[in-house]
Amino acid sequence: MTIAAAGIERALALEVRDLTVTYEEASEPALAGVSFSLSKGECLLLIGPSGCGKSTLAMAIAGILPRSIEARVEGEVRLAPELAEPGKIGYVFQDPDLQFCMHRVDDEIAFGLENLRVSRDEMAPRMQGALAAVGLDVALATRHSVFSGGMKQKLAVASALAMDADLVILDEPTANLDPDSRRHVYDVTRRLKEAGKTVMVIEHRYEPFLDVADVVVELAPGGRVRAMYRPEEAPRRAPRQRRRRATVHADKAPVVEARDLALRYGPRDVWRDVNLSVRPGEWLAVLGPNGAGKSSLLEVLAGLRRPTAGEVRYRGELVHRMPAKARYGRIAYAFQNPEYQFLYERVADEIAGRVLGDEVPDDVERELQAFGLAGCAHLSPFGISQGQKRRLAMAVMMRQGADVWLVDEPTYGQDEASERMILERLDALCEAGKAVIAVTHDLDLVAAHADRVMVLADGGVLYDGPPEALLRNQELLRRAHLDETAPVERSRVQADGGVPEREADDPPAKSPSSGCRARSPLRRWHPDVKAVALLCVAAVALCARTFAAEGWIWALVGALAFGLGWLSPWKLVKRLSPLVLIYTVYLWAFAANAAAPPGTRVVHWLWFGLSAYGFTQGLLVVLRTFATVVLAYVLVATTDGTDFMVGLSQSFRLPPKLSYGAMAGTGFLGRFKHDLDVFRMARRVRGREGWWLLRPVRYALPLLAQSIRVSERLAIAMEARGFFGPPAERWDARTYWRHIRLRAADVVAAGAVVAAAVACLWAH
Known part of the structure; x- marks a missing residue:
């Protein structure tokens, strides 16, 4: 081309x-x-x-x-x-x-x-x-x-x-x-x-x-x-007609019940006082503006997320107390982002729920044909279009024999034929006595398929009833941001038709460096100078050979973490506690296998030779290496990653493609907890969580693959925003929103910290 x-x-x-x-x-x-x-x-x-x-x-x-x-x-x-x-x-x-x-x-x-x-x-x-x-x-x-x-x-x-x-x-x-x-x-x-x-x-x-x-x-x-x-x-999409007959079994007990649910993220209430009851054969649509917590409600109903208050029951049994295998044999769930629930590297493997060979079984081929995925059997599920990903996720979910089907945006990214196919399959589930709870923004879908609609907005339930009454209530639709016909407020729009400008009465935006919250001295240091200083302290710590020197080094580490960094001791202990077990095992291994000098008392137990010498030498190694771990935590906890990367180019004139490229390469670190939580949810829903002791091994490869995908996509996104040529190759060929100042005081302070570390070692 x-x-x-x-x-x-x-x-x-x-x-x-x-x-x-x-x-x-x-x-x-x-x-x-x-x-x-x-x-x-x-x-x-x-x-x-x-x-x-x-x-x-x-x-x-x-x-x-x-x-x-x-x-x-x-x-x-x-x-x-x-x-x-x-x-x-x-x-x-x-x-x-x-x-x-x-x-x-x-x-x-x-x-x-x-x-x-x-x-x-x-x-x-x-x-x-x-x-x-x-x-x-x-x-x-x-x-x-x-x-x-x-x-x-x-x-x-x-x-x-x-x-x-x-x-x-x-x-x-x-x-x-x-x-x-x-x-x-x-x-x-x-x-x-x-x-x-x-x-x-x-x-x-x-x-x-x-x-x-x-x-x-x-x-x-x-x-x-x-x-x-x-x-x-241009061809128009045919208007949806109400094709479903009523299938709600009003005489039967609810299959899902939620009582007095509330959810909070940090200090913010997402929603509260949510009550619902869904019976067999019922299709409940959940509507509401973006950010109202609709997807979070589905996660709570599925038992993937614990509510702040209230309870969810499946046929009278508390959902969170049900064994995962039993729970997700009865409750099927489709994430809003279909990629979250993919476990395999080929589309056919996803459908089959196992790794297939080159030959694709007939039943899998039929499912691929039915969901418009013919020819995709050997492709990666992460490489097909968004609409195809949604259909693949629905196909995988519909191979389950569940009673309750929780679907987040079932028609996202679908053409008219694919949309009709998905909705007809959900209709068939209701006709078979199953319950469907679907989050959607599609009012036409609600009118044509839902038996009942719940509107989630303003931190609670604004409406719970038949779709017809909601669609006639124009005031409620506008309040819930569901009215697509209301005129857009254009008082803030420029006269020339461009994007709106800030009004004179609006407060000016603050730059990233502004803000009234007090920052610790360590947070105010230049991030890259601080990184060099802490790296030097870590190198000195690894050279300590006596307990006296280790004591002074640890005193310096404590001063950096708590005196200058204002870090919480409790949070530090909590975050690093998993490493304590590793270091305990390491200390035991060192104490039990160290070659003691002649004349040292050794206690033989099984095939181990235990000695005080081995214990003290192992303890010194643990103290040295763990000090570097704490220093790394101090750096991460007191440094904004974007400041660090921008500082490399702005202050040290590193080519932006290297500094921002490093950000792309390590982008998965900031998403690690999120991705881990998602993988746990996906495997739970698919019945692939496995024995807890083997989960780190099961998650390692998917997390690595995800990190590679994130880095590749980030690099593509950067280029799509003009990050190529001079803006990527020369530090002075771009401007910077963040202003990272390299001050003499930062260099002096860093030098003082390094000198203190060397003095601790030299004195002992």
Whole structure:
């Protein structure tokens, strides 16, 4: 493929000529002979069934293919000259988790601005304007790891808007969003076009975008262009009709009951006073705005998360007291993110629940065909499209013989035919006397399939009753952010149709270094100077050979941790307690096997030779090495990882691709607890948790594979935000939102700490 920046008529933004893309190890191309053009200022709507190559086409246009993702690419993508510059193509990924480069809201939005060399003073207004444009009301310093899927989607769109790119690619931007948030995305798309931007939108539920689109391109299975339409000629999805007859067994005892449930994350109440009762044959839909705790409610009902208060019962038995095998034989669960529940490296293995050979059994092939996954048997479940991942997760779940089916966003990322297939299967479960509880933002689904609907908002249950009454209550729909027809508030929008600016009465955004909370002296040190100092102290600690020297070294370590770092002794002990067992075993091994000098008293027991000499020498080794562990904990606990990486480039002039690349490589560390919790949940649900003593071994390979995937995706996300060329190669070819000052006082303090450590060793 060639990407040319010249030789295009000035009116064209891009031109695609006979584009064919074939991924590694794929037998068929994902795209085949695709051709079209898009003029500047136009909006192209790309539609087609799940898995037909829409995201592949978008990534090829953005240059991610083949620059970041290996594939054989033939044909041409020709860009207007201005689009060939870094950051001029804004890309919102299909899965927002795949494009987050940083950990906080401000850093996330600022990353693209830094690559564009936007001045630091201009960044805060752009951040606030972009957040307001998508209706995400959060503090800039918030960590997005706590966001719901819909809130992450908003942040992904805001990050692209802030860059003020000339071409904006939105890959299913409304997936996982509540109706109110979808209105913001529709409005933002309209205003981007009004501002003269070129826009490309990929959507399954695309009808609202037809009002702003200039051309509609439909792809067919196999990655070929099926047709090109004017917006008024594009096919419409057929309206859903109520096809289900009532299947609720009102005369039977509830299969699931929840009483007085409450859930709190830290100081925040997610919801409280939640009561529900679901009977056999009943379909309960759970609605509510993004961040209301709908997914958390499903996790509580499944017994995957313990509520802060209240209880959940399955047929009268407390769920959390049921053995895991019995619980998940009766309660099936599908995560909002389908990747969370994948256990195997091939699609066919996931369906079968075991590792298959080259031959795929007939029953597995039938399931693949039924769920639109034909031809995917030998592919990785992590490499197929988001819609295919959802269908695979549903196929795996539906092979269980459960009584209760908990499904989080069952129709996410689905075309009309796939959506109908999934919903018909859920209907069939209800007709068979099973209970379905589904979290959704789709009001049409609720009207056509649900027997009952619960609205979760404002920290509790706003409504619990028949769908018809809810859909007639316009005031309640607006209060719960479920009204897609209400006008978007545009008082904060610029007159030229761009993203909104901060109003004069709004307080200015604070930079990462500001804040009123007192910080310990160790937290105020330059992070990289501190790391060098603590590394030197650790090296000195390893050289200590007497208990006196060890005592002084440990006194210095204590002063750093508690005197300068203000760390909690209790938290330190709690976090490092697992290592105590390891060091205890090590001490025993050293004491029982050390070669004692002649004349030393040795007690022989079994095949061990115990001596005081071995014990003291082992204790010295333990004290030396454990001191380095504590120093490492002090560094991690008192250092912001982003500050550390930024400081390497900003203060020590390390090429950003090395410092930020290190962040990508170690990105899994910040997600370790989250990923471990998810793997535990997934294996529990799939009945693969196993004996507790072997769980570390079972989790090791999946966690390693996950860390590799996270690092690869992070690297791709960085390049998609303009992190290539000079902004990645030269420290002075980018700007910085975080200002990491290298002060003389930091160097002097670090030198003093190292000198104190050397003095401890020298004196003894």
